Amino acid sequence: MAISPTPDSRAILTQLREDNIRFVRVVWCDNGNIIRGKAIHLDALARQLDEGTCGVGLSAAQQAIPVVADAVAPGSGLGPVGEVWLVPDWDTLQRLPYAPGQARMLGEMVKDAQPWPWCSRQFLKRMVQRAAAQGLTVQAAFEPEFYLLRRGEEGFLPTDQTPFAATLAMDQHQKVVMAIADALAAQGIAVEQYYPESGPGQHEISVRYTQALAAADQQIVYRETVKAVAHQHGLVASFVPKLFDHQAGSGCHLHLSLWDGDRNLIPDGSGGLSAIAQAFAAGLLHHLPALMAITTPSPNSYRRLRPHCWSGAFCAWGMDNREVALRVPSNRGLPSPTHLELKTVDGAANPYLALGSAIAAGLDGIAQGYALPAPVQVDPGALSEADRRDRGIAPLPQSLTVALAALEQDDLLLEALGAPLAQTHLAVRRAELAAMAGMTLEAEVDLLCDRY
Structure with missing residues (x-):
């Protein structure tokens, strides 16, 4: 499971700079089937790699948002308290041909360095x-x-x-x-x-x-x-x-x-x-x-x-x-x-x-x-x-x-x-x-x- 920087991630980062990529979207799909993402600027991604980490913070409640409104579904077991780490899978990196200057990686949800049970991608795995x-x-x-x-x-x-x-x-x-x-x-x-x-x-x-x-x-x-x-x-x-x-x-x-x-x-x-x-x-x-x-x-x-x-x-x-x-x-x-x-x-x-x-x-x-x-x-x-x-x-x-x-x-x-x-x-x-x-x-x- 790719939940941390890969040995090749720094080399990839160099190539992204040469390709004039400025933002990398980290994307997930929620229980309402909305495709969502947070984008990391390449400079911030470089700093993360220097610190030995990679990803973006995400409210745990995001997995309890229905398609009808940005509000937590009653009885979902999730709420405003709690943070997970959305970690990119570097094997999924693609430059976006329809969005010059941006790339995308699919993310997985991690909490306390462990796979988070609410992550749908990890469920399929x-x-x-x-x-x-x-x-x-x-x-x-x-x-x-x-x-x-x-x-x-x-x-x-x-x-x-x-x-x-x-x-x-x-x-x-x-x-x-x-x-x-x-x-x-x-x-x-x-x-x-x-x-x-x-x-x-x-x-x-x-x-x-x-x-x-x-x-x-x-x-x-x-x-x-x-x-x-x-x-x-x-x-x-x-x-x-x-x-x-x-x-x-x-x-x-x-x-x-x-x-x-x-x-x-x-x-x-x-x-x-x-x-x-x-x-x-x-x-x-x-x-x-x-x-x-x-x-x-x-x-x-x-x-x-x-x-x-x-x-x-x-x-x-x-x-x-x-x-x-x-x-x-x-x-x-x-x-x-x-x-x-x-x-x-x-x-x-x-x-x-x-x-x-x-x-x-x-x-x-x-x-x-x-x-x-x-x-x-x-x-x-x-x-x-x-x-x-x-x-x-x-x-x-x-x-x-x-x-x-x-x-x-x-x-x-x-x-x-x-x-x-x-x-x-x-x-x-x-x-x-x-x-x-x-x-x-x-x-x-x-x-x-x-x-x-």
Whole structure:
């Protein structure tokens, strides 16, 4: 764990000076999924290194701030008393192509020279280590969708009215999309595909999978980059799950694979899932109602999770079925399949908490030997309730209230998070639920658009 200056940090500092970097942002993501940071001037960073330390002070209460207001969530277990040290991980250092003179490092929270239990990045590290103890490496990628918007007198307006994958939309947004792709590449992120999504002004730029911790880090960098580059082009980019009532919502699907060294453990060699992949998938489904309090953690999330919307509203899995929560994508040839896709994840989710909790759920499936039910190869929403009951297809929570109650009863996920982090996450999301109760969609969008 990088919680102190590295042997190479002074050499890096010299290079930063030569590159005319003046501020280094130390960034974290809180329980409300707001990306926050404090910037250290390079001269101050040099003095810190001379003193044998590195980082910025942070009120412990920052991890208890909901998305709705800069006020501590009731019942969070945190308050105005207490200080933690936000320590940069030098391995994550990147110069910011959209902010000349500034660089970024992702931070971890430390208190009394020990990892702080409320740190979401360290939580994901613990889950990665839990997988490693079973001889498994998890690789992952987030697949975020976002809207490009303009601010109008009547609120946020989409930048076009084109349908899915329209080349006209590619032409209309060529400059901003190319700038986003170039900025991601400049920060070491491998861009794979781009296309306009189903909603007007909605886009998807997919990136390559990587090790689990790097995948969550990558999602932070992605969100920051897309929003910053869009702003430079006079636009607003937003990952809010549901912006427009009658248009497509934005997901942030989570792709997962299990590895033993350089061997992908997902395929069985004949076009199906291996035994370990089946158990991992069964664990995801078993814990999914509770997991949604972490992966779809906003009241706004549940405006998106509806049948016939390709959002995964049912607790089921299927091969190439976009209406179930857990899709298994096939490849053109063997090896196939090579990964799982959890669809009930969106832009309101802290990526460290979402990925770490998904790993914990899947590993529990392996440990308990959960049996994976039969695949669902039809649209569950087209079946009668009786047919769904006969097939064991359950609807997923249709509100954050139900998901939070499920999480409170899920001992496995609570244990994985640890009591302090679990208490604070629940309190933050309950505070958001209370503050947003009765809000219209327009009011939610006005509140959330710049936050996600």
